[in-house]
Amino acid sequence: MKAVIPLAGQGTRLYPQTHTKPKAMVRIAGKPILGHILSGLVKTQIEEAVLIVGGPMQTQIREYAKEEFGDKLDLTFPEQTDPQGLGHAIYQAKPEIDDEPIFITLGDMLFENGYDTFLKSHESLGAVDASLGVKQVDEPSHYGVVDIDASGKVRELVEKPSDPPSDQAISGVYVIEDSAGLFSALRYLIENTLRGAGGEFQLPDALQRMVETNSVIGTFDVEDWYDCGRPETLLEANRVLLEELETTEGDQLENTVIVPPVDMGTNVTVERSVVGPYVSLDDNTEISDSIVRSSIVGRGASLTGVNLENSIVGDAAKIRGDTQSLNVGDNSSLSL
Structure with a gap:
């Protein structure tokens, strides 16, 4: 299994910090956000990481990852030259994957659960094509949410619905066994110009396409996550991580x-x-x-x-x- 980490976003919500560095290189609790993510991966059985980079400051990511983790992880850096959303970013990893299972974690999200916990939870689901982390939230209309059937399998994924089918929010961590199926769904969206929220190609839309073509997608629980793309939650993540140091x-x-x-x-x-x-x-x-x-x-x-x-x-x-x-x-x- 390979990890895929999209890191090409501009980080506009963290301006002015991200005028001079990618958001993944903003430092909290002793190291950049990316350092916390890669440190978490090193504690799992994952040995290869695909870091999707883009923009004029991508060299900072390449140099830091190679210097600090090049002896711990096999690293590759496909480039997203034209940012068109999370799904489009993940699609840039296709040449590096070769139909292997992938673990996707977003480059501005940190989780209270360890990544190894997520992988074990995925394994406990049995024969599924993919799974994603979810958390019960009070205001699901502010999130992407999933509708889950009685057996725990995903029936539908909806981005920020006005009438949410559930209170289970998508938390930004995914385990994909059928990576060929995911890339096929992403290719379908891109080739048919089926843009989702924000006029971009979105990963949940590709997962919904997989559901519609009879893929089995399960879920696992995520306790807490910290969206480090916003100042207030960046400071919250800093507090939580410092408690552990x-x-x-x-x-x-x-x-x-x-x-x-x-x-x-x-x-x-x-x-x-x-x-x-x-x-x-x-x-x-x-x-x-x-x-x-x-x-x-x-x-x-x-x-x-x-x-x-x-x-x-x-x-x-x-x-x-x-x-x-x-x-x-x-x-x-x-x-x-």
Whole structure:
């Protein structure tokens, strides 16, 4: 089985952070989002990962994945040169798959369950052509949802329905045994220009095509997921992941209080400040005379005299003054 991870999206919901880096390279809890995804795959029996890249910043993904995981996973990087939706992105992986089973996980989603849990849940379903993770939600009209029959098999997949057939939301993780069937369904959509939500070729539409051609698709439960494509859930994922890590403290701390959990990169300097809880500081960060809580601070950022909470500060940003909540992009300079 090979993992397929679509990473070509522009990450517009994370602007300004993603003006200078792909959203999968935004760092939380000690490593980029992509690092958490690939670390999860390494803990499974999956040995090959297909990373679908695109856009002018794709080199960052290629270089990071090769450097950090090239000795743990066999990596390939098909390119989506013309972004036309998730289904279209997955279709770019076809030459790398050769009809093998695939495990699809989205490049901006992190899960409380481990990937190995999902794979075991899929295996427990028996003879199915595919399965997908679902979670019961309060407002299913905001999600893609599945209608499930009495035997637990999928009857229908619907994207953000006004009258939802169920409260089971699609969570963004899929196990496909019949990859040839999935790629055939995707080809059918693309060749017939059958665009779905947002005017794009969508993966749930291809799965619906499989259902209509008598494929058997099951479901498994997902406890919680974190959509790291939005600032508020990115910060939530940072908090959850930091709970699992030991607090790290830099060597250059002066008259400073660290309130765990906190993750610090290398060459971090903190003076006369309170940092934490739930703070991630990337390499070469400098903080002085400040209070920083529940925030993500990028590489080489400098904070002086600020009171930050629930904030995201980009690489090399410089902030002076007093504030409460920010989302500041790379190389910004603010005086408040």
